Amino acid sequence: MSSLKRRIAAGIGSTAIVVAGVVTLAPAASAAPSAPAACSTSNAVTKKTAHNGSMYIELRYSTSSRCAWGRISSSDVGNKVWVDRSSNGGSTWTGPMGMTTQQSGSDTHTPAFDDAGYVMRACGWNGTTVCTGWY
Incomplete structure (x- = not known):
């Protein structure tokens, strides 16, 4: 050369x-230590919840990868779940992110998204939209 x-x-x-x-x-290769290599759903905990009729909406969070995702349960086929992400405490946000439509069964979830430096919330739709609080 x-x-x-x-x-x-x-x-x-x-x-x-x-x-x-x-x-x-x-x-x-980037050497950003605060950014997770990939989102994982291991060590998951529920940080926020909401109800939309009988549908249960959760904001799930992985303590090991600093990623969050939305999950709906007690839900019907055709219902939707997504997450919103904000860098200013929820004044403005990016979303819907990872909108997922329930295809079968009674629950589904979005992909996991990096939330280091952000707050996030999960939203569910079953004809009406309801969101959890920000975490």
């Missing part, structure tokens, strides 16, 4: 891979 290519790769903080004379830059 030419000295120019080495300097470009080093200056970007990337790893350069040379194949047939073509330089491909692979991004350097």
Whole structure:
């Protein structure tokens, strides 16, 4: 690899891979210790709850991965669950995130989302929308 290519790769903080004379830059790994590598649902606890008729809405939280998700139970097929995420205590938020429609049975849940530095809430819909409090 030419000295120019080495300097470009080093200056970007990337790893350069040379194949047939073509330089491909692979991004350097992030060293952000507060960001979880991936959301996990292990060590889950329920942080907030709400009811929408007979439907039970929960904001679930993993103490090991700092991720949260919504879950509905005692629910009917066609009902929906999602989460909202806010960086300012709930004044404004991003959502609905991970909206999931119950396909069968009586419960379902959203994917888990990173909530480090955020507050989150779970919302459920069965003709009317009801949300948990923020956590």
